[in-house]
Amino acid sequence: MLSSQYLTRSDQPEQPVMVFLHGLLGSGADWLDCAQWLQAYPCIGLDLPGHGGSRAVDCHSLDQAAEEVRDTLIKHQLAARPLILAGYSLGARIAMHGVASGLFAPLNIRLLAVEGGHFGLTCKQDQVLRWRQDCRWARRFRREPVDVVLTDWYQQPVFSSLNHAQKQSLIDYRSDNLGASVAGMLLATSLARQAYLADAIKSQKVPVHYFYGEHDSKFSRMANDSRVPATCIAHAGHNAHKEQPRAFAMALRRQLDQHLEMTQ
Structure with missing residues (x-):
């Protein structure tokens, strides 16, 4: 079972439960x-497996990652409760995979909120290149001090909206990760091993909404090309919920209220 924590509590048992899945190197x-x-x-x-209080949880595939999420919620007796499932980056890909594959069918998910999640690669050559890239990062995480690897990790184009101070803050915060655990999860859930999910999630009964930062050009294009309903978070890059937590929360709340009204 995955480690979990209540970020907020409510004394209204009929309220939906919001479940959040973090990105690579993060925690709940x-x-x-x-x-x-x-x-x-x-x-x-x-x-998630390999992270935070779940560092000791092994994971070998996206299926297994989704199963760990599902089984943890079932063990917490949350399967029948209305759930809002929100995931960022890696967490978003696991959430989409769980919905698209049917692994989350036992859960009462009322809304799937995807933040900066990649739908998948459709070109075999891109998949091969991504696998090689992830293998290189995994080798570095296993062999080098985590803070050294992170210094280069946050130079990737997807983090270009962050200034030096923001990048250094993330490096300091993420440096307590275990390199071997991160490497294992990186390869187990590599984008190279993921199916293309946009069409699959749109065909499911679970409504999906995509969130992206105004300055995240790559994922704004992806959201628009997918034709999945989407919201742009102003003054934010790839990690919109961290850079603009209030704006992200209010946008999520609007979608939640809208979808709950539609189901009543």
Whole structure:
């Protein structure tokens, strides 16, 4: 079972439970600032395999990652409760995979909120190149001090909207990760091993909404090309919920209210 924590609690048992999945190198606590603006709802943050309190949880595939999420929620007796499932980056890909594959069928998911999640690669050559890239990063995480690897990690184009101070803050915060655990999860859930998910999630009964930062050009294009309903978070890059927690929370709340009204 995955480690989890309540980020906020609610004394109204009929309220939907908001479940948050973090990105690579993160933890459930990454969503704390965002959850503070959602205190009308119980909010739970899960630590994905290889991260936080779940460092000792092995994971060998996206299927297994999704199963760990599902089984943890079932063991917490949350399967029948209305759930809002929100995932960022890696967490978003696991969430989409769980919905698209049917692995989350036992859960009562009312809304799938995807933040900066990649739908998948459709070109075999791109998949091969991505696998090689992930293998290189995994080798470095296993062999070098984590802070050294992170210094280069945050030079990737997807993090270009962050200034030097923001990048250094992330390096300091993420340096307590275990390199071997990060490497294992990186390869187990590599984008190279993921199916293309946009069409699959749109065909499911679970409504999906995409969130992206104004300055995240790559994922804004991806959201628009996918034709999945989407919201742009102003003054934010790839990690919108961390850079603009209040704006992200309010946008998520609007989608939640809209979809709950439609199901009543």
